[in-house]
Amino acid sequence: MPASRLRLPVDPPRGWPRFDERLRALAVTARLGRVLGIAIGVCFVTGLLSHYQYQPWSWLPEPAHPSWGYRFTQGVHVTTGIASIPLLLVKLWSVYPRLFAWPPARSLVHALERLSVGLLVAVALVEFTTGFLNVLAWYPWPWPFVAVHRFLGYLLVGSVLLHVAVKLPAIREALARPVGAGEPVAVTGLSRRGLLAATGAGVALVVTTTVGQSVGRLEPLALLAPRRRDRAPQHVPVNKTAAQARVRRVGPDWALVVDGPRPFTLPLAELEVLAGAQARLPIACVEGWSVDAHWRGVRLMDVVHRAGGDADSTVHLRSLQPHGAYARSTISGSQLAAALLATHLNGERLDLDHGYPVRLIAPDRAGVLNTKWLARVEIR
């Protein structure tokens, strides 16, 4: 539908915003968009892998190898998400003049396309903002974070795919030419290449100052990392403290209840005598931080065999924690074969905040699924 049939004036009204579009060129936008699109794709896939940790299909349990699998994918997810924040802001800056394109819509299809871009911008801003605030344990919104974060992820990826489909000819044309093509020779101020370099440096700075919460060797540079293991008990951060979980330190008469074909109880003193198995395993949180740690305890499979189970058993673990989604967990397959009921962490008796008297630790497993303050093990 031509603009005249919409009865819009040919020229924009007086005072309509105008911008210097020398820097805000398609050559810049396409290059920023390419990197941001890849980042969103990486975030989406690693996010789905994280959701699978929490809701695996029974016929395809999470593997135990590599033990650092979840540490890697979730570290990538959170780091890429944080790095996308400056990328998104500069990308939106580069296309801001298009918000004031005249006429606002040339046809119904064009209007729908602009609406889809509006959806993309809104979802991207909310998804990255709330994702970062979740890392800070800050939830100033009325919706359940995990489910909405996931569903907005579908909307975000869908909007990006649709946007790329619409813009593909322009994107290809822009990427085929040098970034400075058509740029005025007498450049005043920042050049397009300079803008891209500065954006890259900004993203690198964000990554360098935050990724130390996932990569231990970079922790000295982690000036803006939400978590730091060097400030944590036994050098491992805590996702939920005993006080938050309403768990009190148990006395010497405590015993682990093991239910199965041959049920038994494992008193605290016996558990500590049996705790001879050792493993070096990372603990990796959904919020992105992760730490390699040395664990000692009882092999869960030894407990399973004693209770009459075997390698094909499914084991349900229950915590002393009275409430909460992670007061229980299920483990099977290769993770079960490699799991420990840990009593010691980094050479010391487990701190109460880390799950005293005993907790689960298994390879390639999201942190909160390594149930703390165990009360009961059920073998099915």
Add this chain to the structure above:
Amino acid sequence: MTRGRLVLGAAGIAFILFGTFRLLTEIPVPALEGLATWLVIAVAVHDGVLAPVTALGGYGLNRLLPPRARRYVSGALVVGVGISVITVPLVLRQGTQPAAKALLQQHYAVHLGWLWAGIGLAAALLYAARVIRDARRS
């Protein structure tokens, strides 16, 4: 080429519809109302506040600084935008969590100051190098 675009577009619409369906069927209405409000406010704050303020800032830099200096000041501002944006919630939440969580225990505003100082120093050195190079050429 056209077929590829159609496949991309159809996949995009499918993802959008799937996400919308899951939201509408699994999230309670009051929560959805809150989400819709956030989506609208996010765009309004960006398009109505952040972007115009940035544009005005750019206009001011154009008026105040000569082109050669502006190049390095603009570059430094672009480098610093990411760390500044993520530091705002870090500062707001600093010290709100139990110490054992090792969460939000750093002095983020101070660290941001150091980082800005480093960015400023780097920009000043690059600018000085440029001035010397230009002087030698002329």
